[in-house]
Amino acid sequence: MKRNYLVILFFLFSTILIAQSQDQIMKYRSEPYGDKTYRKKGIMDGNLIRTIFRNDGQVGTWPDRPSGEWPAGSDHHYLDGVTPIFTSAVIAPMNKQLIHPVAASYREEVDFDPVTNDLWVNEPVPGYAAANSEEPAISGKKLTWPEVWPKVLPNIDNTWDGFWFGYFGRGIINSDYETFYVMDDSKDKEFTRAPYGYFPVASDQNRGGLGYRVEVRGFQWSHVLAEDIIFWHYDIINLADADYDTTFFGFYCDTGVGGVNDNGDDNASYDIIRDIAYAFDKDGKAPPDNWKTGYVGYAFLESPGDGFNGIDDDLDGLTDERRDDGIDNDGDWLTFTDLNGNGKWDPEDNEPLNNDVGKDGVGPFDLQYAGPDQGEGDGIPTAGEPNFDATDKDESDQIGLTSLVIERLSNKGPNSVWPKNDEVVWRKMNYNSFDTLLQNSNIQMLFGSGPFPIKQYRRERFSMALLFGSDLEDLIFNKETVQQIYNANYNFAKPPLKATLTAIASDKKVFLYWDDISEQSVDPFLGYKKDFEGYLIYRSTEPQFTDIKLITDSKGEPKYWKPIAQFDLKNGIKGPDPVGINGAHFWRGSDTGLQHSYVDTTVTNGIRYYYAIVAYDQGDPMFGTKGLLPSETTKIISEDLVGNIKFVDINCAVVIPNAPVAGYIPPEIVGETTSVKEGVGTGSINISALNPAQIQENATYKILFRSGGEVPNYKTTSYAIVRNLNGVTDTIEARIDSADIGLGKFSPPFDGLAVEVNNDKKVVVDLEKTGWVKGFSNVIVEVMPDASSPIRNVAWPSNYEITWVPEADRPLTPFTKIKVPFKVMNTTRGDIVQAEVLDNNKDKQFGIGDDIVIIEYVGNAYKLTWKITYQDPGGNWGPPVVGDIFRITTKKPFMKGDYFEFSTKSAKVDSKLASDVMSNIAVVPNPYISAAGWEKRNFGQTGRGERRLDFIHLPAVCTIRIYTVTGALVKTLSKNSGPENGSLTWDLVTEDGMDIAYGIYIYHVDAPGVGEYIGKFAIIK
Structure with missing residues (x-):
């Protein structure tokens, strides 16, 4: 029944799809041709792999560095260059010869025009990166994005401008680091000339090659399980007039295990079951210092599909899956969850959309969500939605690794596999062509997948993972992670959003502060679970933080970085993560509570420090069969080879602390910081001079508090910072919430200063300030909260004085009617309050052994607050006499209207x-x-x-x-x-x-x- 349903749908949509494809192809053909003037170079450094890449397809390039450097910052290199290769069979119109043009771009040994010396290679198409950027478009670097994304891209409109052109939708970034560019083979004019005369688009005599347009994406995840992997994804569109019935896609690779000075003893092999080719060094050592080399691998993930050969190439039970037929071939697209059963999506009832998020791929849990778009919540798969057509890797009958050939790099003759030799490349990439006899040499590899057809106007997808391991076992382990991410449609556990870090350096001190956006994160991989857990502060003397990756697994492999500070939610999730990786367990924190500032006082003047505030999530010990480890945000700082800073991500900072100049007089802060100028709160403030150059001359500041609730149960809710400078009063910070009040929690910097507020959140007796203040009595008096009646008892936030009075002024207690020799004044308010005596010896008078309980009122209800014991000191005792005073002082939260005041004098x-x-x-x-x-x-x-x-x-x-x-x-x-x-x-x-x-x-x-x-x-x- 399902197959009949699919067939019906196919015929319903096929005519529409053909029309749409033709219209889309015309848009692509109207784009500017790829050209060398648009070449850009970037560095992938979103995890432990750091490598140059170019927007003409090349990854790594000898002898430039970094080129397949692993781990990042080590100067250990494994790759001299790799590039994708596409080749198809076609009949040349002029001489009717069967030719096999190769579309590729590489640093050397490529075809070129013998007259003009123009290279016949893939070149970048303009418009997909900022014109003034030296790099291709990179997800975390908004300045590299074009101001306007080309509208030839399918399913986008002006609402995409200003957002990342995500693989899964507008502004959707599933990986930690992503790049995107477009290239074509239009500059390859080799077969346009006599005796061939082949033009892929007959009406366009300026377009050469095969008429291929390629959209390229690179993905990196910083998660400990995926930190040794780069994914490369290629969308190839056939713009030609013709169908290509026999096509191969693959890669040319110049391995370089050990770097430029150790390239003569490389070995290589493959695993056809795992679809992986790999290279390693024969003796496992490389100069300088004989560092231990690992393995570099190239894993086929998504090979081209053949939905027309009637063969189940990928063994999934289907023989005709396609990613452009408008059908959910494998049935894994999920419509919205209709909780109330009314047959429509009801956002007001929080019904989950699942995959039914509309053509922009954005749902209500995404920050960039602006409301429903076309196809959202309609119960029908729409192009652009997850798990459907282009975004569903399973909707393709994939072929896999079918060839691998190893040759000596020095062989540059007409029979070599260099990209210039079209017919040799075609022959070597043919189905089941495996030649790995050559080993222990300076080698080059050619590996591919095919044959398969790529029809006119069709789009095919091809992807590989560049991955590393300390040995073959580790490489295979990483391949399993690669497969997990691929099987999840390039989704993986997503770390929290990055906080924005600010660092201010001074003399032997660095002040750090950050925002709280990370705490709002949700993880789509875990069903939009809000799983933020805490912050880690990393400090290094290297931009890749290599020197602090000190926490190893049971094999001695470094797995985690050691922070200088950590702050996590008080939620019971603490200690080592139970999942672990080879014996290494992520430390989830100690339930310290969160803060958003930190002062590092362990720095040395003159040294450049690299800081990162890294947010991490909880992981999920119950996920799948093995559990899911916590994820950390990336920390990316890029430098050129001479140490010039090229890029600092928003959660990172680079500073150099230094001592001041000779004759320096530091700024001065004048004012009382241990007690409020006005009010009842008993906390204090600390004022840190962060940037002396910004501290104002003769400025006056107020730290003004707000509270919620009524006495006695009020709580401090926030504070504001108000400044008066040159007679002008303005508000510097309108609201700093109570969550950011406490030891080690600083305000956002202002005028070169930051304030740390220490609030006495709990009302307790201040023992240091409680006692006899007048007279010579030695009676032992202790003060504590009364505990006689849970309904009546309350720790009242006031100070009191008990004064002994003449007999004529002695009051009666309200309940026991005992005449007592004292009066109690609430000195916070300035009024006399009632006090009851607990006549413990039943003698109807106040004396040694009795207790005093202070009474306060909330409306007409009385409250029993503080109990004062009256004890015999033993031996000679001196009772209090008229005029003696016992003072009770309490610690109290800041209340509305409380404020500190201080002024500043600038540095000189x-x-x-x-x-x-x-x-x-x-x-x-x-x-x-x-x-x-x-x-x-x-x-x-x-x-x-x-x-x-x-x-x-x-x-x-x-x-x-x-x-x-x-x-x-x-x-x-x-x-x-x-x-x-x-x-x-x-x-x-x-x-x-x-x-x-x-x-x-x-x-x-x-x-x-x-x-x-x-x-x-x-x-x-």
């Missing part, structure tokens, strides 16, 4: 003081012995690499002249900085651009208006 530089401390000027390190610990490692370059020393405690403005001991001028350095930076770095290069020689050097510091100083330093080999 005193020239006389600077002159007095000129002798503090120094050079570090001194002596400079071969290298300094803070210098950057030399990756991907020849030569010495970075060298630097620092002059410290300098005046703000000065000139430094460096001489040899014979008086020859070596270098002149100038400094003109703000008062916060008293250092100056020298790269040990002379005025002539030469590295300085070893020896003793003299330096002279000349600071106009301050003074001069002469010192010396040594450079030791």
